[in-house]
Amino acid sequence: xxxxxxxxxxxxxxxxxxxxxxxxxxxxxxxxxxxxxxxxxxxxxxxxxxxxxxxxxxxxxxxxxxxxxxxxxxxxxxxxxxxxxxxxxxxxxxxxxxxxxxxxxxxxxxxxxxxxxxxxxxxxxxxxxxxxxxxxxxxxxxxxxxxxxxxxxxxxxxxxxxxxxxxxxxxxxxxxxxxxxxxxxxxxxxxxxxxxxxxxxxxxxxxxxxxxxxxxxxxxxxxxxxxxxxxxxxxxxxxxxxxxxxxxxxxxxxxxxxxxxxxxxxxxxxxxxxxxxxxxxxxxxxxxxxxxxxxxxxxxxxxxxxxxxxxxxxxxxxxxxxxxxxxxxxxxxxxxxxxxxxxxxxxxxxxxxxxxxxxxxxxxxxxxxxxxxxxxxxxxxxxxxxxxxxxxxxxxxxxxxxxxxxxxxxxxxxxxxxxxxxxxxxxxxxxxxxxxxxxxxxxxxxxxxxxxxxxxxxxxxxxxxxxxxxxxxxxxxxxxxxxxxxxxxxxxxxxxxxxxxxxxxxxxxxxx
Ligand code: HXC
Numbered sequence: 001x002x003x004x005x006x007x008x009x010x011x012x013x014x015x016x017x018x019x020x021x022x023x024x025x026x027x028x029x030x031x032x033x034x035x036x037x038x039x040x041x042x043x044x045x046x047x048x049x050x051x052x053x054x055x056x057x058x059x060x061x062x063x064x065x066x067x068x069x070x071x072x073x074x075x076x077x078x079x080x081x082x083x084x085x086x087x088x089x090x091x092x093x094x095x096x097x098x099x100x101x102x103x104x105x106x107x108x109x110x111x112x113x114x115x116x117x118x119x120x121x122x123x124x125x126x127x128x129x130x131x132x133x134x135x136x137x138x139x140x141x142x143x144x145x146x147x148x149x150x151x152x153x154x155x156x157x158x159x160x161x162x163x164x165x166x167x168x169x170x171x172x173x174x175x176x177x178x179x180x181x182x183x184x185x186x187x188x189x190x191x192x193x194x195x196x197x198x199x200x201x202x203x204x205x206x207x208x209x210x211x212x213x214x215x216x217x218x219x220x221x222x223x224x225x226x227x228x229x230x231x232x233x234x235x236x237x238x239x240x241x242x243x244x245x246x247x248x249x250x251x252x253x254x255x256x257x258x259x260x261x262x263x264x265x266x267x268x269x270x271x272x273x274x275x276x277x278x279x280x281x282x283x284x285x286x287x288x289x290x291x292x293x294x295x296x297x298x299x300x301x302x303x304x305x306x307x308x309x310x311x312x313x314x315x316x317x318x319x320x321x322x323x324x325x326x327x328x329x330x331x332x333x334x335x336x337x338x339x340x341x342x343x344x345x346x347x348x349x350x351x352x353x354x355x356x357x358x359x360x361x362x363x364x365x366x367x368x369x370x371x372x373x374x375x376x377x378x379x380x381x382x383x384x385x386x387x388x389x390x391x392x393x394x395x396x397x398x399x400x401x402x403x404x405x406x407x408x409x410x411x412x413x414x415x416x417x418x419x420x421x422x423x424x425x426x427x428x429x430x431x432x433x434x435x436x437x438x439x440x441x442x443x444x445x446x447x448x449x450x451x452x453x454x455x456x457x458x459x460x461x462x463x464x465x466x467x468x469x470x471x472x473x474x475x476x477x478x479x480x481x482x483x484x485x486x487x488x489x490x491x492x493x494x495x496x497x498x499x500x501x502x503x504x505x506x507x508x509x510x511x512x
Contacts, residue, residue: 030185034074034090035089041124042087050106055068056068071103072094072099083119085119087122088107095131097127097165098130100137101140103131104138108144111152124163126163128165128167156246157241160173160179168192182226182233221302243316244349257290266283296308297342304330305321318342318351320356322359327363330361355394357393361428379511380406388498390498391414395418410476415495433463
């Protein structure tokens, strides 16, 4: 055979992965192949494949094993919207995308290149886990990847899309990466599957219930995005990348922005007159940020906390906000961890933070205490204190108790703190405060209820406002709500060159 025909034949063989029949079976399950996914993800003609001809030459345990060029994973680099990105895409048609030693080596190779060249790594996961025929070398391959994931954490963005099975120890590579996206109905993640669960705990559960996209998007918070299909998943991947820089030394791409009238009158009427009436903080976000730029992360998990990316005057920011429309915006374990994790990502990758505050406090109760609201609430406090990116706060309404301190108060390093005139910044809500301070007086009053109402009204008048905090300089400016966007554009611009020198240390000890 002539030399170039030989090469063409090998390439054609590699392109087919596990062969036509298995490709058809993949399609029948409603899934795309590894190469089809890459075609959708990468800019046209930009993908350069590496290690296409790698095979599994281990003839020990696997003497009669069929050989496939590529060994179950397509790896390489290319561009996404013009930006260099490294990528691996597991090929389920080859031994169910299971991870052999050469398969792992291919992934490690592109991770090493990504680290050396400062660009994101995206993993498209679709795998039956460890290549069973291989034994311990497969486990070693996983551990090699986990180690690289950890070394790369905070240096380059790492994103995992789960587009098929991801089970057993294999889940821990995505878990270490910055973001996970899952596809509804065709992907699942769990440490042990339904059969093991049934044997050990006698629970009957389907794969979807145990570890499907909806489960992890709403119950566990393991996935940041649940996508309705693979196309949407790939769109989300591209959108996510548009807000983040290539590596920890760079800043995120800046988008074109035409300055205009930045007054937002809708904000003047957003906060209800009654302090206990809910409103949707996402409406405030939509008013403050560039049109349609808000990209919510962890949308269905701990909905009392909102996190996500947006742009202000064309520049990426990360938003951490209480959501008074859900559980009154209270801080609980999940909300704290959600906010903390997002904050740390933004800080690691030079994305300025905007914190919107309307929080009645931490959620009381045995469930919260026994599950560690102390340690978990401290994560948010630690993450916001530790962050050195520009940090702005807008208190729209309540900022009570410990939650005041935690939600990016001046004391933990916020650069500028704004408050609406409706803000209530105090140790606790009026009723709770009065019940404690004036207990005797209320109990002995001729009409305790009337006296209590008088005292609550008095407390509300004197303490439930932003002016005591403004007098101390804890609030830099009380602003008319319609001026919020203008103030934030100017403040983020003013903080563009912020530098903070941290005390010398190996690393901090966030309360895990
Ligand atoms: C080798 C595997 C494989 C594996 C699947 N295949 N998983 N080959 N090692 N782990 C092969 C099958 O033999 C089959 O080959 C092809 O992939 C497709 O598999 P099917 O079973 O036909 O597909 P499907 O019905 O869709 O089921 C997919 C599956 C199932 C749910 C993933 O295959 C499965 O349960 N596989 C085993 C999962 C597992 O136990 N893995 C090890 C976990 S331990 P042919 O030739 O027919 O196409 C682990 C530890 C990691 O992963 C630890 C890291 C620290």
